[in-house]
Amino acid sequence: MADKEKLTQALQAKKANMDDWYPEVILKSELADYSKVSGCIVLRPYGYAIWEKIVAVVDEKLKKMGVKNCYFPLLIPESLLAKEQEHVKGFTPEVAWVTETGNSKLDEKLAIRPTSETIMYDSYSKWIQSWRDLPLKLNQWNNVVRWEFKHPKPFLRSREFLWNEGHTVFASEKEAIKDSQEVLDMYHNFVEEYMALAGAKVKKSENEKFAGAVYSMSVECMMPDGKMIQGPDSHFDGQKFAKAYDIKFLNKDGKMEHAWQNTFAISWRMIGVLVASHGDDRGLVLPPKLAPIPVVIVPIYKDDTKKEVMKKAEEISKEMKKFGVHLDDREEYTPGWKFNEWELKGVPLRIEIGPKDIEKKSVVLVRRDTGEKSFVKMSELKDKVPEVLDAIQKNLFEKSKKFLEERTKTAKTYAEMKKLVDGNRVLVDFCNEPACEEKVKGELSAKTTGIPLDDKFNAAKGTGKCIICGKPATCKAYFSKSY
Ligand SMILES: [Zn+2]
Known part of the structure; x- marks a missing residue:
């Protein structure tokens, strides 16, 4: 009866051949499908059920931290997007625009949100007047569009994707920093405990930080080919956006001050990491805590x-x-x-x-x-x-952890790093200068995948010289190939 179906159902590609295996397992397991728009995928019920589980867990954790959900418009006027220069520079190449409706051109073109800082902070500047209005901790579960030109890959690189974007505001720098660390810990715990993936808690290099952030932190995972991929992130934005979008409040001493802000996100990309990391020649292997059917x-x-x-x-x-x-x-x-x-x-x-x-x-x-x-x-x-x-959940995590440990190397010289950087992440002394990182990108097609952070969020200190340029090292950083 089912011979024909059996033939089409079985995976043809082996996992060792990731480029063929990955899309095939996603299509055949019915997580997602391609659509008529390149880079935009259809999330099918089985895939959506995993996303719903991710949302349920993270949403509950965020609410426990005092974050409330809300919804802002999909469309952002160009003038609003342009207010914070670094931010807009980072996103402009990927913004999709609405320029006309029906038969008439719009007076001002509207961006389809690539992220919502700009439109949210315009409202924040009205809502935040006094220290009594702080902290303000809002989050959206929504979709964003970033028109990438690299070859699309379901979940891992798609032009429209689902995520959460948290945007919080505080009266003091100290509070904001503490909160951004708690958010990173929350995501890290989610990645390890629920997704059963080893996640490295890192600070991003100057070159890799979020457009507009003072500094960015993230949870980085390793794919089966030894390339790193960025998971959820948490950014400390200082007062940059507050100054650009005029978010000020009257402090307890009756003086006006700019507020301190954070942003954070986890996206459906993690479904892709889950598929690639745990799957095998026979298909998906889901961790019990996120499996739609355990x-x-x-x-x-x-x-x-x-x-x-x-x-x-x-x-x-x-x-x-x-x-x-x-x-x-x-x-x-x-x-x-x-x-x-x-x-x-x-x-x-x-x-x-x-x-x-x-x-x-x-x-x-x-x-x-x-x-x-x-x-x-x-x-x-x-x-x-x-x-x-429980044993399955633990086994998947232990395997992932062991893999990351085995593929983490140390290099003392540039030549050593060059030898190791294919299929590993390599810890080196680094000056954290963007020019230095660009050189590695050009020569080795590798970049930093974070400065290691310890449990107290201290960044790993450099000892001696940057192995790329020879100037004093200000930190240690991982270099690797990445997604
Ligand atoms: Zn250097």
């Missing part, structure tokens, strides 16, 4: 055993509802076909139940991450399932 039950029966097996399967499915168990009761597919499909879709744990299992009062558990099979007594299933899900 556990699937596949009943195995013939005509004469169907009734008995289905009855037991339904019973188990009901008992295990709180673990997000899905009973695959489709009659038009064979169990083997179902195994393949759920493996392709990365469901962390499969429960198989057939007539022989019922006789023995047990079921078969199959882990997606290791392929390991085990027989479990039905009476012990309630304890065993959460235990195994």
Whole structure:
């Protein structure tokens, strides 16, 4: 019955060949699809369900930190966008513009938001008058458009993407800095605990910081090819935007002061990192905490055993509802076909139940991450399932952590860095001058992927000379190829 479908369903590409494997696994697992607009993808229900899980967790964490959600317009007048020079310079090449409606040209062209600082801060300047109005902590879950010209890749590089953008305002520098660090810690915890990805907490170099920020911090992850990719970020903007957008408040001493600001974001790019990092030759491997379906039950029966097996399967499915168990009761597919499909879709744990299992009062558990099979007594299933899900979550994280550790090297000279930079991140002494970083970009197609931060947010200090230019090193930084 399903032979033809089986053929088309199985992955053709091996993961070792990432360029073919990555888009194929995304299409076949039905996370996303291409659309008629290059660089704009369709997020299908299975992919959207993962995004919803990401949103739910991060949103709850943000709310606990006192952040409130709101919504600002998609369109931003050109004059507003142009107010903070560094910021606009950073974004102009990627802005998509609305210039006409119907048959008439607009008096002022409107940008489709590449990010919302400008339009939000215009309102902030009206809303913030006194120290009593602070802190103001707002966030949007929205879409933005950045018209990139590099080759698009679903999730990793798309022209329109979903994200959160947090924009917070404080009365003092100290409060703002503390908050930006708490946000980075929150994201870091999310990446490691929920996505099961090793995340490096770093400060961005001068060359790589966000357009308009005083400094930027981020969580960086390593892809299977050893290239780094930026995950969520948290920026301390100082008073730059406050000065450009006139965000002032009357302090407790009755004096006018500019406010202090932060911005932070996590985008659906992380779904791409999740897919690439954990997946294998058979498809997705999802961490239980973000899997739309953490556990699937596949009943195995013939005509004469169907009734008995289905009855037991339904019973188990009901008992295990709180673990997000899905009973695959489709009659038009064979169990083997179902195994393949759920493996392709990365469901962390499969429960198989057939007539022989019922006789023995047990079921078969199959882990997606290791392929390991085990027989479990039905009476012990309630304890065993959460235990195994937990073990899978931990195993995925440990693998990711080990991979990042193995691929982290140190170089004392430029020649050494040159040798190591393909497939690794390389820690070196660095002057943090943009010219120096540009030189590495030109010669090695590599850039900094952060200055390491310790738990107290101290940036790693340089010892000796920058290995690129020989001037005194002001910090240590990782160099690597990156996405
Ligand atoms: Zn240098």
